Amino acid sequence: MNKKLIGVDLGGTTIKFAILTDQGEIQQKWSLRTNILDEGSHIVPDIIESINHHIDLYKMDRSQFIGIGMGTPGTVNREEGTVIGAYNLNWKTLQPVKEQIEKGTGLKFALDNDANCAGLGERWKGAGHEGDDVVFITLGTGVGGGIIANGKLVHGVNGAGGEVGHIIVEPNGYECTCGNHGCLEQYASATGIVHLAQDAAEEYEGNSRLKAMIDNGDEITAKIVFDLAKENDFLANEVVKKVTYYLGLACANISNTLNPETVVIGGGVSAAGEFLLKRVQQNFQKFAFPTVRTSTQLKLAQLGNDAGVIGAASLALDFIADEK
Known part of the structure; x- marks a missing residue:
């Protein structure tokens, strides 16, 4: 069965999302404005709600997905799936992102720094070949x-x-x-x-x-x-x-x-x-x-604004495959 990935590129003004094939081809894209009010407490719930909404909208089943990968500003603990010090998101304290998103979506989740994700994207589908x-x-x-x-x-x-x-x-x-x-x-x-x-x-x-x-x-x-x-x-x-x-x-x-x-x-x-x-x-x-x-x-x-979501999706491939 053709498995899917979800890539999320979290920025200070916009959150970009994509559903991709496991070969890195983007099938659907959408975005949300980043709501950094109330110490960024709306960001993760907004991400969960948007992913769930689009899975339902495209009449997809959670069993089709390998998982979700996300790139974020701030200091990332990949194993714990936490972020701290992402000041442009208003995240001053430790954010248990992985725990919340896995619980909210029922999908496996992997996390890394946003520039790392853009690098992975360019390496996988862009100039890095x-x-x-x-x-x-x-x-x-x-x-x-x-x-x-x-x-x-x-x-x-x-x-x-x-x-x-x-x-x-x-x-x-x-x-x-x-x-x-x-x-x-x-x-x-x-x-x-x-x-x-x-x-x-x-x-x-x-x-x-x-x-x-x-x-x-x-x-x-x-x-x-x-x-x-x-x-x-x-x-x-x-x-x-x-x-x-x-x-x-x-x-x-x-x-x-x-x-x-x-x-x-x-x-x-x-x-x-x-x-x-x-x-x-x-x-x-x-x-x-x-x-x-x-x-x-x-x-x-070569990938412009798509580098982040493509690289984030590849995290889900690599990180979740390593966990198995």
């Missing part, structure tokens, strides 16, 4: 990552494996939310790029549309910086040079340590496409160990 050694870097509001080595996610001793956003690329550089200085997140995230642009505009005295916009108090985004760089705005190009320098350096350092088949770059900032990738590759070539230079490939992510 089912490779055993794949690194995923997501450039969004922050910088997250997922590392797959020998076919398994790297979690480390306390779940902090794959925190590529906190690789130091500029010693004593910008202060990071983690308390350190000079983390990649402060230079290659959407917010980091805007910070770089504002600082560069302060020091620059030539003609530039980017400078004019910043001096005028207009709202600047990473997309605007890249779009202006593509139009040969001098200041925007200088900012992009810095961003891609730091990103290329980080990709080389990760690859010099792990020598993955592929480093996949995703997240909102990666929408800059080949324009971004080419410049990152130039810096990667500069810093990579010779063997790594010729064997590790840098690629853009």
Whole structure:
């Protein structure tokens, strides 16, 4: 019988759901707004209610499902199925997510960090092409990552494996939310790029549309910086040079340590496409160990917003199969 999986990608504004085949093909998709009121106490009941509603809506039977996998922000204990410290969900205290969802749906449940899940998705059905050694870097509001080595996610001793956003690329550089200085997140995230642009505009005295916009108090985004760089705005190009320098350096350092088949770059900032990738590759070539230079490939992510639900569903396959 063709077994099904449910993938859930829990974010601060939206919860994305999908029903997939056990081969990772999405059959149905839907989403909900994340209700973070009352210390996030509505989130898990909303997830349970939505899953149950859609199983009934599609006239499916629970026996058809292998289980549910979910990606979430915060610190995850995979064995216990708990989350703590997901501040954008208002989850400050320990959340017994697995226990509640298994009880509420009658289905097996597996849980991991959201960036790890996106990495698993890209590895399974996207740019990673089912490779055993794949690194995923997501450039969004922050910088997250997922590392797959020998076919398994790297979690480390306390779940902090794959925190590529906190690789130091500029010693004593910008202060990071983690308390350190000079983390990649402060230079290659959407917010980091805007910070770089504002600082560069302060020091620059030539003609530039980017400078004019910043001096005028207009709202600047990473997309605007890249779009202006593509139009040969001098200041925007200088900012992009810095961003891609730091990103290329980080990709080389990760690859010099792990020598993955592929480093996949995703997240909102990666929408800059080949324009971004080419410049990152130039810096990667500069810093990579010779063997790594010729064997590790840098690629853009392919799955967009579906990476999270696809990777989460694969958790259910792997984690629940391991339990048997």
